[in-house]
Amino acid sequence: MRVSTAQFYFQNGLQMSDKQTTLSEQSAYLSSGKRVLTAKDDAVSYSALAGYKNELSNIEKYQRNITQAESRNNYQEVAFSNTTNILNELRDLLLQANNGVYAEADLASISQQATNSLKQVLDIANTKDETGGYIFSGFQIDKQPFALQPDNSVNYHGDNGERELQIAKNVMVGTNVSGEQAFEKVANNIGDFSAQYNANTSGIFVEHAVIARPGDNDTSAGAGYPTPYNFSFASETDLTITDNDGDVMFTTTTYTPGELISLPNGVDVQLGGNPLPGDDFDLLPQETISVFDTIKAAIDWIDVGTSPVSEVQHQVDYSTVLGQLNQALDHISSQRADAGIRLQLTDRQKNNHLDTELYLNSSRSKIEDLDFAKAISEFEQSQMALQAAQQTFTQIQNLSLFNYI
Numbered sequence: 001m002r003v004s005t006a007q008f009y010f011q012n013g014l015q016m017s018d019k020q021t022t023l024s025e026q027s028a029y030l031s032s033g034k035r036v037l038t039a040k041d042d043a044v045s046y047s048a049l050a051g052y053k054n055e056l057s058n059i060e061k062y063q064r065n066i067t068q069a070e071s072r073n074n075y076q077e078v079a080f081s082n083t084t085n086i087l088n089e090l091r092d093l094l095l096q097a098n099n100g101v102y103a104e105a106d107l108a109s110i111s112q113q114a115t116n117s118l119k120q121v122l123d124i125a126n127t128k129d130e131t132g133g134y135i136f137s138g139f140q141i142d143k144q145p146f147a148l149q150p151d152n153s154v155n156y157h158g159d160n161g162e163r164e165l166q167i168a169k170n171v172m173v174g175t176n177v178s179g180e181q182a183f184e185k186v187a188n189n190i191g192d193f194s195a196q197y198n199a200n201t202s203g204i205f206v207e208h209a210v211i212a213r214p215g216d217n218d219t220s221a222g223a224g225y226p227t228p229y230n231f232s233f234a235s236e237t238d239l240t241i242t243d244n245d246g247d248v249m250f251t252t253t254t255y256t257p258g259e260l261i262s263l264p265n266g267v268d269v270q271l272g273g274n275p276l277p278g279d280d281f282d283l284l285p286q287e288t289i290s291v292f293d294t295i296k297a298a299i300d301w302i303d304v305g306t307s308p309v310s311e312v313q314h315q316v317d318y319s320t321v322l323g324q325l326n327q328a329l330d331h332i333s334s335q336r337a338d339a340g341i342r343l344q345l346t347d348r349q350k351n352n353h354l355d356t357e358l359y360l361n362s363s364r365s366k367i368e369d370l371d372f373a374k375a376i377s378e379f380e381q382s383q384m385a386l387q388a389a390q391q392t393f394t395q396i397q398n399l400s401l402f403n404y405i
Contacts (some may be wrong), residue, residue: 002272056360058169059353060380065165066346066353072175073342074381075135079124079335080182083291087329094325097302098318106304111302115152118295122148125183136179139163145179146292154292156184167349182335189327192226193283194398195320202276203312204233205319206269209283213266217372226285228268233279288315291332294297294324 096102097110106368125136126148133141139161147155160180164172188194191210211226227244233255234240241263249263261269267284298321301314308314 007297041083055379056357059357059360063168064165065352066350067074068345069165069167069175070167070343071133072129073084073173073339073346075127075129076177076182077336077339078334079127080339082100083124083332084120084329084336086117087122087291087295087325087332089167090114090295091322091325091329093117093335094298094302094318094322101224102306107302107305107325111299114299114302116294118152118154118292118299119148119253121183121291121295122146124307125179133160136182138176138178138180152296154290154296156180156290162353167346171349173346173349175223176321177335177338181354182332183292185288186291186294186324186331188286188289189320189323192285192287193229193269194286194289196284196314197279197316198282199278200281202273202279202315203211203316204271204275204279205316206281206283207272208268208270210268211266217268222282226362228285229267230282231269231281231283233275235276235277236275239275282353289324289327291328294321294328297321298325 013021088200097107102110110182126144128137129135134143134145135141137145137158140158143157145156147157149155156179158179160178161179163175167173190206191208193206193209193298194210195206203267229243229244229249232242235253237255238253239255239261240248240249241261243249250261250263255275257274258270258272261271263269301317301321304314310369354356
């Protein structure tokens, strides 16, 4: 078979080009340290690698969310811890103010300390995170949630929004608690009502007043529920209870101190103390009492000083304030525990991701990583083959019939 010069050059050029391409591809594998760079290298492995990389990318996103969630919940946990300390100090101040040995000047000093407690809790409730957003304002992170009024009351200007972040495929974690939930919605220590005492010479007080049977209420007339109630004692045993419209809801002439009073609309009331004729008080619907209202009530009680209008009523008010302050402490402790639970969840999920990430990287490495010893050997063989082809081409192309004439 005759081989023309053009065909000779073409075939040798094609051969050397193929060997150079092979050498270049092997060089790419060596420089990357990867066995599979494209789907043509190993279609099955390439597909599996895509799945691993996607899962690792998701874990990276979840870990970023976990870091953010940890930061937010740490802020809350510290805030609730500090609030607990301040409320405990306030309770101590209230106990001191009630020991009966302090003069007006002493009580004024205690009142100032209690006012400082209010301002400290307010400052905590208006805490900002590292981004400058208020942590207790709900969704309105740019709006200061709480504002102190001249009468020491506190208004809430946030909303009840609670944000969440995804920290795993099917796991969400809260990153905030609204100021309403954190500081406003503290369960009323009495129950679903608060007492307003109109005349109290005996020291009678409301122990519990709860909506025990909501289904018993008749709302056909469109009246609000629950409604206020008035308790009036004509004698030690003669009790009449009327609703907001003056309708008699309950009456008895044989009242026994401490007995459970069940109203026909599902409200149960239990009183403490022994009533006297003329004792009169109102029950006003109030399921929750804010931490700030409780602190204000403590300050107001201290500010009464050493000469209250009624010492009996003053002590009833003291017990009410102290009981609600203890309730506020329980509430804040519960909020702190919830923040701790969220931190436990993020920590546990973070460890799960680290374990999963280790497994995925190990599995990916088995499929993707290059066997360097084998790859280098193949590279050197390809390099030698290219060099041999180049040398052979050089020698053959110099052959000529004229060299033998």
